[in-house]
Amino acid sequence: MDRRPGLSVRLKLTLSYAGFLVLAGLLLLAAGWVFLNHVPHVGLIMVPNYRLAVVREFAPFAAVALAFLLVFGLVGGWLLAGRMLAPLTRITEATRTATHGSLSHRIRLPGRADEFRELADAFDVMLARLEAHVAEQQRFAANASHELRTPLAISKTLLDLARTDPHHDSAQIIGRLHAVNTRAIDLTEALLLLSRANQRSFTREPVDLSLLAEEATETLLPLAEKRGIRIETSGDVSPTVGSQALLLQLTMNLVHNAIVHNVPEQGTVWVDTGVRARSVVLTVENTGEKLAPQVAATLTEPFQRGTERVHTDHVGVGLGLAIVRTITEAHDGTLTLTPRSAGGLRITVELPAPSAA
The missing domain is CATH 3.30.565.10 (Histidine kinase-like ATPase, C-terminal domain)
Known part of the structure; x- marks a missing residue:
């Protein structure tokens, strides 16, 4: 499926962490501002226009605090998001490897159980089953080719014999061809029955x-x-x-x-x-x-x-x-x-x- 490019999950988490941290800082500063306005200190009361003085003293501090929280939130959020998404990165790499036909690798994510490790373990089980299924299908294809090739090779030999040796007993050749052909038909019908059962295309x-x-x-x-x-x-x-x-x-x-x-x-x-x-x-x-x-x-x-x-x-x-x-x-x-x-x-x-x- 073709999708338009967008922000990575790590960047989204980083912005979310930083935004939440800045919002918390704003709320904290607002609470401090309300506190200073409604419970003025004695020293500030003695100063003319003490509210203006509060703003002059409080605003630079608030700006520095918010800038620090923003930088801290971005850097810390980026590092924290990367650490949290590291298991997902390993799972993604394993998935890409599997799409190229390699099914022998496993994630084997270490650590205690959580959502990411449960996902990795389930993916490992799926890879193991797929690998076993593919190996079985390869053996099946090879064996089916061999089993089908055998009666065809025998039929070709018998026909060559009948063509090159006109004095050979034709009844015997026909009898052997009939037996070989019957076996090939039985094998083909068995393969068709196997396919039908695999597809579950039957009425219960x-x-x-x-x-x-x-x-x-x-x-x-x-x-x-x-x-x-x-x-x-x-x-x-x-x-x-x-x-x-x-x-x-x-x-x-x-x-x-x-x-x-x-x-x-x-x-x-x-x-x-x-x-x-x-x-x-x-x-x-x-x-x-x-x-x-x-x-x-x-x-x-x-x-x-x-x-x-x-x-x-x-x-x-x-x-x-x-x-x-x-x-x-x-x-x-x-x-x-x-x-x-x-x-x-x-x-x-x-x-x-x-x-x-």
Whole structure:
């Protein structure tokens, strides 16, 4: 925003201090003048025209006093205003540095708590969150580019092979191209879903998490049976408010993740819903490999996986838990990932109850 040049805050404060000091001096001199006029001294009474004598004696003193107060107010006000505004100057410099793209610096204003230090601390917290968000977005862009480049590179290789080797099995090439293209489409749709959830561009309506959990388990039951995974569901009616499509996608992703990252042929997935005082809870727990807490904390970042990538038709695109986190945050909920001591993962989604929402 373009603004016309004006006086600095420091100069305004200086003039305010000096003006207040001069005004106080004027009031003090006026009080003295009234006192001398209404309570004349004996020595002045004996002098002819004693009022005129009072003026002659009082006026030079008053002028000198006011001049001193004005100079003292300007100099003292300038120094005092500079000292008081020094924290604001540091905050302004940090803000200008941040506008040029540097988010690693912090103000770290010393001293006891006051308004300026609270502002500086809040600014430091904002810088830390921005730095983490920018770093996450950079990793996301790099990983998304890599994930999208991989199927394109494979498709190009297969097409080059079909063009240079006419005797190659075309059915096999078409089958591999279909699989690669399907994965690219799944990745693109996941990215679009992630963007939609981030923008919160959805209509809120009453939703029952228990019904979504039942639908997700029934849909993914064939995949679980194929892998020898047992699914156990339990819980109560869990009403909340949100997008039924997005919350169903959240539940599907959680159950799918629990099935894929599990112990083959003998694993178990537990799906449970419940109601708390001001929230409803969806919990998906699965057996599997043991995970360190620091590894579990990174699983909600895009394209992060707790184990090595497995090349199957149900491996996913690396955005499952990232989408779960985004949908949860878009519904003002909280997502908690806790490694199980026996192996596997426990994921809890807590959403506001209808009254709280």
